[in-house]
Amino acid sequence: VLPSLLSSDCLTANIVKSHRETCQYRVEELQALRWKVFSREEVLAYQSKSVEEMWQRCAYRLTDSIQYVVEFAKRIDGFLELSQNDQIVLLKGGSLEVVLVRMCRSFNPDNGTVFFEGKYGGTEVFKSLGCNDLIASIFEFSQSLCALHLSEQEVALFTAVVLLNPERAWLQDKEKVARLHSHVDVAFKNTLQRSHRDTMLSKLSQKTLQLKSLCLLHIDRLRSFLELRPLLAHSLFPPLYHELFT
Numbered sequence: 001v002l003p004s005l006l007s008s009d010c011l012t013a014n015i016v017k018s019h020r021e022t023c024q025y026r027v028e029e030l031q032a033l034r035w036k037v038f039s040r041e042e043v044l045a046y047q048s049k050s051v052e053e054m055w056q057r058c059a060y061r062l063t064d065s066i067q068y069v070v071e072f073a074k075r076i077d078g079f080l081e082l083s084q085n086d087q088i089v090l091l092k093g094g095s096l097e098v099v100l101v102r103m104c105r106s107f108n109p110d111n112g113t114v115f116f117e118g119k120y121g122g123t124e125v126f127k128s129l130g131c132n133d134l135i136a137s138i139f140e141f142s143q144s145l146c147a148l149h150l151s152e153q154e155v156a157l158f159t160a161v162v163l164l165n166p167e168r169a170w171l172q173d174k175e176k177v178a179r180l181h182s183h184v185d186v187a188f189k190n191t192l193q194r195s196h197r198d199t200m201l202s203k204l205s206q207k208t209l210q211l212k213s214l215c216l217l218h219i220d221r222l223r224s225f226l227e228l229r230p231l232l233a234h235s236l237f238p239p240l241y242h243e244l245f246t
């Protein structure tokens with residue numbers, strides 16, 4: 001038992017450290033900004049932006065976050081030992097899922113606002129995107145994830161489990177990813193048991209299903225936005241966003 005517990009604790013420490021180094025904003029910073037809510041005028045300004053400009057702004061903001069998720073993945077013991085192909089498959093399939101889990105740290109459940117471009121705003125800020133169902137689902141997901149009151153350690157381990165998903169299509173060495181995934185899963189379960197939070201596991205598996213449908217909805221809304229503007233994708237979005245989602 002001892003060796004596996006030691007290695008599991010080492011992996012937990014590595015993942016928590018990797019999260020802390022790549023989480024982009026510390027929770028304290030995000031909490032301290034909660035009072036900075038967009039004014040009526042600022043909301044109206046966002047709502048008068050074109051669909052294209054709003055999609056571009058969101059794509060750039062999300063791509064900022066995704067770059068931190070790429071760095072998080074690279075610091076997880078074992079990730080860089082996977083083939084390049086499998087590293088890209090896991091990031092293509094999981095980076096937005098990780099961003100959406102991390103986003104709960106920058107969501108204020110008391111007034112249903114999320115951090116965006118320096119202040120907090122509600123769903124009305126994103127109206128000109130023209131995909132209120134995607135935005136509503138993201139806010140509902142953040143609200144329900146906040147209700148679990150995940151610690152930073154739990155966010156770190158949960159996002160590592162989400163990222164190292166051996167069921168992603170096109171993996172070359174599925175067994176190798178499955179071994180890495182099971183090590184992280186054991187580390188996560190040990191951590192939850194020690195803090196008597198193992199009731200969390202069933203709730204988190206539901207969250208994983210919701211993440212999958214959220215990301216499919218994002219791809220679907222992005223596709224319908226682009227099918228009317230075929231040439232725009234290359235000029236409008238950061239290359240990484242384009243590479244991951246189109």
Ligand SMILES: COc1ccc2c(n1)CCN(C(C)=O)[C@H]2C(=O)Nc1ccc(OCc2ccccc2OC)cc1
Pocket residue numbers: 024055058059061062064065099102103104106114115116117118126129135138218
């Ligand atoms: C990792 O956690 C976080 C949380 C928040 C932020 C960040 N990181 C990076 C810094 N950031 C800044 C600078 O604004 C925040 C941000 O991106 N906020 C934000 C962006 C887009 C939103 O909805 C639109 C949308 C969501 C999903 C998919 C497609 C979408 O639209 C096309 C909502 C909020």
